[in-house]
Amino acid sequence: MRILTAIIAIAVGFLVLLGYFFPQAAPLQILLLDWAIILAGAAALVGFFNIAIVHLDKIGHRDRNAVYSAILVIGLFATFIFGIILKPQHPYMQAFALNGIIVPVEASLMGLLAVSLLYAAVRLLRRRADLMGIIFIVTAGIIFLGSATLPFGDVPFVGTLLRPWITQVWALGGARGILIGVALGTLTTGLRVLFGADRPYGGK
Amino acid sequence: MTSLIILVIAAILLGGITLWKQRSPAQLREIPAFTKLAHALGLSIEDGKRLHISLGRGSLLYARGGSAFAGLALLRNIAERTSVSDMPSVASAGDPALGLLTQDTLQAGYQAAGVDELYVPTSGRVTGLTPFSYAAGAMHIAQDENVSTNIVIGHVGAEVGLLTESSDRNNVNLIGASDDLAGQSILYANTQDPLIGEELFAAGAYLNSDATHAASLTVQDIFRWVIILVILGGATAKFVGVI
Numbered sequence: 001m002r003i004l005t006a007i008i009a010i011a012v013g014f015l016v017l018l019g020y021f022f023p024q025a026a027p028l029q030i031l032l033l034d035w036a037i038i039l040a041g042a043a044a045l046v047g048f049f050n051i052a053i054v055h056l057d058k059i060g061h062r063d064r065n066a067v068y069s070a071i072l073v074i075g076l077f078a079t080f081i082f083g084i085i086l087k088p089q090h091p092y093m094q095a096f097a098l099n100g101i102i103v104p105v106e107a108s109l110m111g112l113l114a115v116s117l118l119y120a121a122v123r124l125l126r127r128r129a130d131l132m133g134i135i136f137i138v139t140a141g142i143i144f145l146g147s148a149t150l151p152f153g154d155v156p157f158v159g160t161l162l163r164p165w166i167t168q169v170w171a172l173g174g175a176r177g178i179l180i181g182v183a184l185g186t187l188t189t190g191l192r193v194l195f196g197a198d199r200p201y202g203g204k
Numbered sequence: 205m206t207s208l209i210i211l212v213i214a215a216i217l218l219g220g221i222t223l224w225k226q227r228s229p230a231q232l233r234e235i236p237a238f239t240k241l242a243h244a245l246g247l248s249i250e251d252g253k254r255l256h257i258s259l260g261r262g263s264l265l266y267a268r269g270g271s272a273f274a275g276l277a278l279l280r281n282i283a284e285r286t287s288v289s290d291m292p293s294v295a296s297a298g299d300p301a302l303g304l305l306t307q308d309t310l311q312a313g314y315q316a317a318g319v320d321e322l323y324v325p326t327s328g329r330v331t332g333l334t335p336f337s338y339a340a341g342a343m344h345i346a347q348d349e350n351v352s353t354n355i356v357i358g359h360v361g362a363e364v365g366l367l368t369e370s371s372d373r374n375n376v377n378l379i380g381a382s383d384d385l386a387g388q389s390i391l392y393a394n395t396q397d398p399l400i401g402e403e404l405f406a407a408g409a410y411l412n413s414d415a416t417h418a419a420s421l422t423v424q425d426i427f428r429w430v431i432i433l434v435i436l437g438g439a440t441a442k443f444v445g446v447i
Contacts, residue, residue, distance in 0.1 A: 021208045036265060040301045047300030047330035050307075051341075054326045064348050102334070109336040113362060116369040120394045127396060136393065175385055178401040182383045184427050185405030186270030187211075188420035191218050193273055197416040198408070199312075200276040200305050 006196050013194045052076055075101075139166060214423055221419035230409070230418035236397035237379050238410040244353040244377060245285055253352035254291035257282060258342045258367065259306060260358025260382065261298030261335060268359040270405075271383040272302050275358040276309050277408040277417070282355075283313025287322060294345055296331045298338030298360075303330035339363035343370035356380035357404060360387040368394035381407070 012032055019029020055069035055076075063069070079097050086093050121140060124133050145155055146163025154160055192198040248255050259275040262268035279295055286293045295310060297303040307328035314323040331341025343366050346354050354371045356364060360382045368390065371378040380391040381399035392398040402424055409417035441447045 017211075021205075033265075040263070040265060043300035043304050044333070045300075047303050047333065050303060050326070050328075050330050051332075054329050057326060058348075065344065068344070106334065106336045109340060109363075109366065113365045117365050117390065117393070120365070120368065120390070124393050178385065178388065180431060181402030181424075181428070182271070182404070184424040185274065185402040185420075186267060186383075187214055187427075188218060188423050189270045189273045189277075189405055191211075191215055192277075192416055192420060195215075195218075195416075197222075197414075198273060198277050200273055200280075200309055 005201055006199060009199070009201055010194060010196050017194070048076070048080065139171075142166060214427070217423045217426060218416075218419055221422045222415050225415040225418045225422070229413065229415075230421070232406075232410060232418070232421070235399070235403060235406065235410065237381075237395075237399045237403070238407065240377070240397055241353075241355065241379050241407075242411065244355075244379070245282065248291070248293075248352045249286060249289045251352055252290050253350050254289070255282060255286060255293040256342075256345045256349070256351045256354050257293060257295045258354065258356045258358070258360070259295060259297045259302055260356070260360040261338050262302065262359030262383070263299050264301050264305070268383065271358045272297075272299075272305075274405045274407060276305055278355070278357055278411060279306065280309050280313050280316075281408070281411045283310045284316045287314045287317040287319050291350060292322065292324070292327060294327045294329065294349060294351075296329045296338075296342045296345060297358075298330070298332055298335065298342075300330055300333065302358075303328065335361055335363040336366070339366040343367050346370055346376045347374050351376050353377040353379065356382070356391070357407060359383055362386045362390060365390045365394070 015025065016029050016032055018025040052073060055073050058069040059066050059073065083093060083097070088094075121137060124137060127133075142158060142162055143166065146159040148155075189198070193200065244255065247253075257275070257279050259272055259279065262270075262272035264272060279293075282293055283295075293310075295306045297306050307325055310328045311320070311323050314320050329341075329345075331345075332338035339360075345351060346367075347370060351374075354367065354376050356367055356378065357380070360367075360380075361384045364380065364382060364387045368378055368380070370376075372394070378395050379397070379399070380395050381404035382388050382391060383404060388398075388400065392400070405424070406417075406421055408414065409421050438447070
């Protein structure tokens, strides 16, 4: 069974890849990708039940913070049931679930993140007082100062010259270097999966 | 056609170097985060604490799936090693398809260790489907489930800041790597030994000592040097007016 799974996965991988290089294989590639999208949709449903089971289990065992699990399960099923009945585009669903809960909660988490990042930046020197840590803090300080909206406009030299020079030369160069590394890593990881050396679909 | 040629060359190099690495094992430079990870693996079993591996929200239908596959390779290894522990590892994901693969990979690790019956399906979880809901769900695992080390590896953006904050507050070690620049910068500021760029993809080679993973690193090095030479050659040619 595992060998069959590997053969199917590798064959599908090669067929999808061929579709990018040979137009004759494109229709088959589109068909296979459509199947993958349908399966990903079905996986979302499995994910829904996974979240529900994990949190129902926590409620059943009266774990610490089980009350949060109860709130999550109520919200999860309410959204799921009303989403099926009303459809996600319904104005009530948009107003209550999306604009009333999801958007404000995510925005508040973003706000919380801004505070925690500021705190992390302050602690960085305590955690790692090396040259790179100091460069990181100084660069972040210059970028903040150069980007801040101040009553008297840009800080001379920092906002007009230093910040653009750091972001467009040093940071952009570094970012490209990192992204090239990530792309190379993705390439070799993809090849390993394609050759069946890594099998994330189970088996050894 | 250029991309096809690059792909074929990479495949030939990967196959050839894998054969070579099977005969002469690779000598890898030390990366402190992976040394710490190896220690964390041993200590978690001794301390009766569990590891939490968070694989991010990289959808397998897009290029971000590459980092998810690297995370799954690491998860497979960790699952096999910690499956017999009193407190087996838990894994979380922010994408439903990745969540399914997480469960399958964990189960494969248990099967490889010969303790298939100990596998609990809820040890692989989807914690949320949006960036912040995923992070909010994952941060409570460290808090509530006796976790000694959080391992964040995959596609995570700025929301990883919530996980790092939670780890810090609960005195949980954090080892993190992301293919996202915002996620990387936050992990750099928040972890003792950050993993940068392609180091994310080296996890399998450092923990597994498998010839294919080691060969991947060599292929990446070869391509990196070619790119460096092309960039330098192009800059020189531009400078002297050839192009």
